[in-house]
Amino acid sequence: MQEPAAPTIYIVDDDEGVRNSLRFLLKSVGLLPRTLASAKEFLETYKPTQPGCLVLDVRMPGMSGLELQQQLNLSGAIIPVIFITGHGDVPMAVEAMQHGASDFLQKPFRDQDLIDRIQRALERDARNRAALAERERIRASFDSLTPREREVLALMTRGKPNKVMAAELGVSQRTVEIHRARVMEKTGAASLAQLVRMAMDQES
Amino acid sequence: MATIGEMAAGVAHELNQPLTAIANYAQACSRLLSRPGTDPSELQQALSEITAQTVRAGEIIRRLRGLARGQESERELVSVNALVREIIGLVECDARAHGVSLSLELADRLPEVLVDTGQIQHVVLNFVRNGLEALASRQDGTGQLVIRTALSEHDVEIAVIDNGPGIAGEAAGRLFDPFFSTKESGTGMGLATSNTIARLHGGSVGYRAALPAGVCFYILLPAKSTA
Numbered sequence: 145m146q147e148p149a150a151p152t153i154y155i156v157d158d159d160e161g162v163r164n165s166l167r168f169l170l171k172s173v174g175l176l177p178r179t180l181a182s183a184k185e186f187l188e189t190y191k192p193t194q195p196g197c198l199v200l201d202v203r204m205p206g207m208s209g210l211e212l213q214q215q216l217n218l219s220g221a222i223i224p225v226i227f228i229t230g231h232g233d234v235p236m237a238v239e240a241m242q243h244g245a246s247d248f249l250q251k252p253f254r255d256q257d258l259i260d261r262i263q264r265a266l267e268r269d270a271r272n273r274a275a276l277a278e279r280e281r282i283r284a285s286f287d288s289l290t291p292r293e294r295e296v297l298a299l300m301t302r303g304k305p306n307k308v309m310a311a312e313l314g315v316s317q318r319t320v321e322i323h324r325a326r327v328m329e330k331t332g333a334a335s336l337a338q339l340v341r342m343a344m345d346q347e348s
Numbered sequence: 349m350a351t352i353g354e355m356a357a358g359v360a361h362e363l364n365q366p367l368t369a370i371a372n373y374a375q376a377c378s379r380l381l382s383r384p385g386t387d388p389s390e391l392q393q394a395l396s397e398i399t400a401q402t403v404r405a406g407e408i409i410r411r412l413r414g415l416a417r418g419q420e421s422e423r424e425l426v427s428v429n430a431l432v433r434e435i436i437g438l439v440e441c442d443a444r445a446h447g448v449s450l451s452l453e454l455a456d457r458l459p460e461v462l463v464d465t466g467q468i469q470h471v472v473l474n475f476v477r478n479g480l481e482a483l484a485s486r487q488d489g490t491g492q493l494v495i496r497t498a499l500s501e502h503d504v505e506i507a508v509i510d511n512g513p514g515i516a517g518e519a520a521g522r523l524f525d526p527f528f529s530t531k532e533s534g535t536g537m538g539l540a541t542s543n544t545i546a547r548l549h550g551g552s553v554g555y556r557a558a559l560p561a562g563v564c565f566y567i568l569l570p571a572k573s574t575a
Binding site for chain 1: 361364365366367368369370371372373375376379380393394397400401404
C-alpha cells in the first residue's frame with residue numbers, strides 16, 4: 145500500500161515551556177510535531193487535507209481550546225482532538241469529550257500515555273480519511289455514469305431482473321447486460337449487494 | 349470575586365505548567381538515553397530547559413510567599429505618593445520601552461494608608477502593565493499614561509489612566525475573574541490578584557472609562573490618618 149503523507153501532530157498551548165517540551169518529547173519518539181501558541185495561529189496554519197491529530201490545551205487566553213473544538217466541529221473538520229488539561233479543569237474536559245474529543249490527559253502526564261493516545265488518534269484519523277476517500281471515490285464513480293446507466297442502476301438497486309429492465313427501458317436484454325456490466329465496472333462494486341449498499345450510502 | 353482559594357488555584361495552575369514541561373523533558377531524556385547513538389547535545393538542550401523551568405517554578409513560589417507574608421501583615425502607615433514614587437523609575441523604563449509618555453498627578457496632603465507597600469506596588473505595576481499593553485495599538489507615540497493619586501471620601505485612590513481603545517463590552521463584566529484574559533499571552537491572574545490584595549486591605553479595585561478615551565483602573569484604600 146502506498147504510504148500517505150506523514151501525519152502532523154499539531155500542539156496548541158499558550159505556555160511556551162509546555163509547548164517546547166512537548167515538541168521535544170514527540171520528536172524524541174520520531175513523531176512530527178508542529179507547535180502553535182494560540183487557537184488563532186492554528187486556524188491560520190491548519191490544512192484539512194493534512195492527516196494528523198491535534199493536542200490542545202483546554203485553557204488558553206483568546207479563543208479557548210473548547211471554542212476551537214467547536215469551531216472545528218462547525219467547519220466539519222475531522223481531525224481527532226486530544227485535550228490536555230491543567231489542575232481542576234475536569235469539568236471542561238468532560239464537556240470536551242461530549243463534543244467529540246477523542247481523549248484527554250491531565251498535566252503533568254506520563255509520556256507513554258500521551259504517545260499511546262496520539263497513536264490511537266492517528267489510527268482514528270487514518271480510518272476516517274480512508275472512509276471519506278472511499279465515499280468520495282464512489283461519488284465520483286456514480287457521477288461518471290451516463291444517464292442510461294443511471295436508469296439501469298436505479299432498476300438494479302430495486303432488484304429488477306434484466307428482462308423486466310429491458311421491457312421498462314425499451315431496449316434489448318443484451319443492451320441491458322452491457323449497461324449492467326458498465327455500472328459494475330465504473331463503480332468497482334464486486335456484487336449487486338455491494339452496489340446496493342454503495343447507492344444507499346450515497347443517498348444518506 | 350477572587351478569594352484566597354481562587355488565588356491558590358491560580359498558583360497551582362501556574363506551577364503545573366513548568367512541572368509539566370520538566371516532566372516532558374525528563375521523560376524525553378530517558379527515552380533518548382535508552383537509544384543508541386543519541387547526540388549528547390540534544391540531552392544538553394533538554395537539561396538546560398529543565399533548569400530554566402525550575403527557575404520559573406521558583407519565581408512563582410517566591411511570588412506566592414510574598415503574598416502569604418502580606419497576610420501575616422507587615423503593614424505600615426505610608427503615603428501613597430511615596431509608594432508610587434518608589435516604583436516610578438521602573439514604570440518610566442517600561443513606558444519608554446513602549447513609546448508611551450508618562451505623567452504623575454499626585455495630590456497634596458493625602459492621608460496615610462496602612463498597607464503592605466510591596467503588595468500595593470504590585471497592584472499599581474499590574475495596572476501600568478495593562479495600560480501599556482492597551483496602548484500597544486498606538487504606534488504613533490500619542491500613547492499617554494497618567495498615575496494619579498486623590499482623596500475619594502474616606503479612601504485614598506491610586507489610579508492609572510491610559511488613552512487606549514478602552515474595554516470591549518464582553519470583557520467588561522469579567523475583568524477581575526481569575527483566568528479571564530483578553531491578551532494572547534495573559535494568565536488571567538493579574539487583575540484577579542489585584543482584587544484580592546485590595547480586599548485584604550479593606551479596599552477595592554475597579555475601573556471606569558476615561559475621557560476622552562481609554563480606561564482608568566483604580567485601587568481604593570481606607571485612609572488611616574488625616575494629613
